[in-house]
Every structure is written in C-alpha cells, then in structure tokens.
Amino acid sequence: ETGVTQTPRHLVMGMTNKKSLKCEQHLGHNAMYWYKQSAKKPLELMFVYNFKEQTENNSVPSRFSPECPNSSHLFLHLHTLQPEDSALYLCASSQDPKTPSGNTIYFGEGSWLTVV
C-alpha cells in the first residue's frame, strides 16, 4: 500500500539542527494533516491543510513549520527542537473534511524522530 508515503522513516537530530519531514499522497485527496504520536498518549493533531490552505494550527510551537506546496505534498520543517519533541510524526490525507466522505483519514507509516 503506497497511498501516503513519508520520508525519512527515522531521523535523529540535535537540538540546533534544521531538518524536514516529507509526505506525499497518491490518493487524489484534498486535505493533508500532520499528527504527533507519543507513547501512551492520544494522537495530537498539529496542522491541517485543505486545498493547500492551512485551516487548523492547534497551538503548535513555532519550531514546527508546515509547508504545503500542492494538494499532494506536505512538509514539516523542524528547527531547534527539544528532546520532548521526540515522537512518531504521522502524515495523513482525506477528501475535503467538510464532506461526509472526507472524515476518513488515511495515514502514512510515520517518521520516527529522536531529538538529542
């Protein structure tokens, strides 16, 4: 299954580094999401883009910066992260969330991030 692909799958970075996570969806969807998954905690929605426009930013620190150049690609730029930012970052896509069929979210395999 290659509907939503994420790279890299694993990333180790220092607190002063700048890196980016990449996501691509091949499902023809209009909306893309970044989620953070930490152990034994609920999935946290970070950002939502619908038709390339950011529609949600759930109080995410500015050290995380999203970019959505088109409906198929989504980036998460990382800068001066903290060790507590270590987690699995999941990209996802869906149809337009304002429509009933847009509620179903399709996830990528995730990018494991370790901040040292």
Place this chain on the structure above:
Amino acid sequence: GENVEQHPSTLSVQEGDSAVIKCTYSDSASNYFPWYKQELGKRPQLIIDIRSNVGEKKDQRIAVTLNKTAKHFSLHITETQPEDSAVYFCAAGGGYQLIWGAGTKLIIKP
C-alpha cells in the same frame, strides 16, 4: 478542552473470546466516530466507523455501538484471533477536528 476517554488501556483475552473497548466523549457536537487499528510498527488503519444518526454498525467480527445520550461508543470484536493483536484507537468529532482516545493494547492469548 474537549476530550475522549478510552478504556481499558490494556486488554488481554483468550483466543476465540470477545473483546470490548469503550470510549466516552465530551463534545456533544461530535457526529463521526471512527476506530483505527495500529499494529506494531505500522500505520493506524480504519477498521470501522459510525455516524451519529446510526446506533450500531457491523462488519463481520467487528461491531461498533453508539449511545449519543450517554456520549459512549464501543468496539466489539467477536471470535478474536491472533491477528487482532494491536493497539486500537477511538476518535470523536467531525470536519477537520477529531479528538482521539489514548489507545487500547489488545493482547490475544493462544
């Protein structure tokens, strides 16, 4: 803020027995309730969902029930098999926002 509570956090059942996972939500405006399964090292995948105008939905060994009055919804898995071992997440919401439960680790004992 809005939240979803999911119980239990870990559930161990004998193969062939039934498993039930329960979620409670706080936002009465929620109209969509999906369940996702995440196997170790894999992505979360939708296994079943229900909308607020329906009380129950079944798909082979899996069923979901919704009590809007009590703001409860539950996942039922019958005749459990080893491949059912995974972490299961519930969520509640609609539109752009889904609020997620913390997950239930389901262990199927042989």
